Amino acid sequence: MPEKKTFKITHNRKWCKNCGICVAVCPKKVFKIDRNDRHAIVNPQDCIGCQMCVEHCPDFALAVEEVKNE
């Protein structure tokens, strides 16, 4: 069985407006809007690198890159 790929999620706090679109489009529930209405990355280990959040972020605040294990 192939090894599970890991991804690094970069979140630009200065550009994010906590709109929640990434929470709605993510198929693996990686993100959450927390009690203070702030964007939070809660399950980064579940990320499958589908780039849905990156393509749907209106504020260019997210980036997802594969971590290469050498």
Added chain:
Amino acid sequence: MRLDFLRGERLPNIWCPGCGNGIVLHALLEAIDQLQLDPDKVVLVSGIGCSSRAPAYTAFDNVHTLHGRAIPVATGIKLANLDLTVIVVTGDGDSSAIGGNHLIHAARRDVNITVVVFNNYNYGMTGGQASPLTPISSITTTTPNGNLDRPFDLVKLAAGAGATYVARSGIYFTKHLVDHLRKAIAHDGFSLVDAVAQCPTYFGRFNKKGSAGQMVTSQKDWMVLKSVAEKKTPEELAGKIIIGEFVNIERHAPVSAAAPKEQA
């Protein structure tokens, strides 16, 4: 998408949280990146409105013109320098109401420019008034009891006026949107892409469409791909809009705005 296409010092952008304009801009920059265009030969022209703020966040040359007059300025830029790729970034009110005449005549002349309509179904910047694309019986600031008028079908309008590439897509389907933006920019002739976005602040709030995230994901329910829609009956398609490529033909007047032919 390359981050150097953005002007980082101008961000965060002015749009409300959850605005769809940023997603269309992301797709447009992705399409320009996939076409590997020279950034110095791309010009973005915009009118007035929320959507028309988009070119200011890009590193390309851009002109912010009068309300509705983006297409005449873009026509002038294209005629002055045929090497440039000219893209008009416009909203639904800007293109269909104030600049409606310019849109149909640019389509009739088949000017080699690309018009990207950021369609959020109302005038977002001025407070959510009804635009010519607002669906019937929708609530806006100027139609508190529901819109009585039928909306324009921008795709049929552009196709009827003689545009040689017309497509519609939604922001939920970003790959589909990027594909059609790429084809539109590469197309030789007048091309129009109707990119359906959301306005959670006005249109969504007045019409109880839920949060920005719900507005984005609900596009799956009320949009139908053209290939799927051809097999369905009109009753099944009631209340849905069809996305896909509607017109893709050779330009009918190859001498009008194409590169001048060398004299033999």
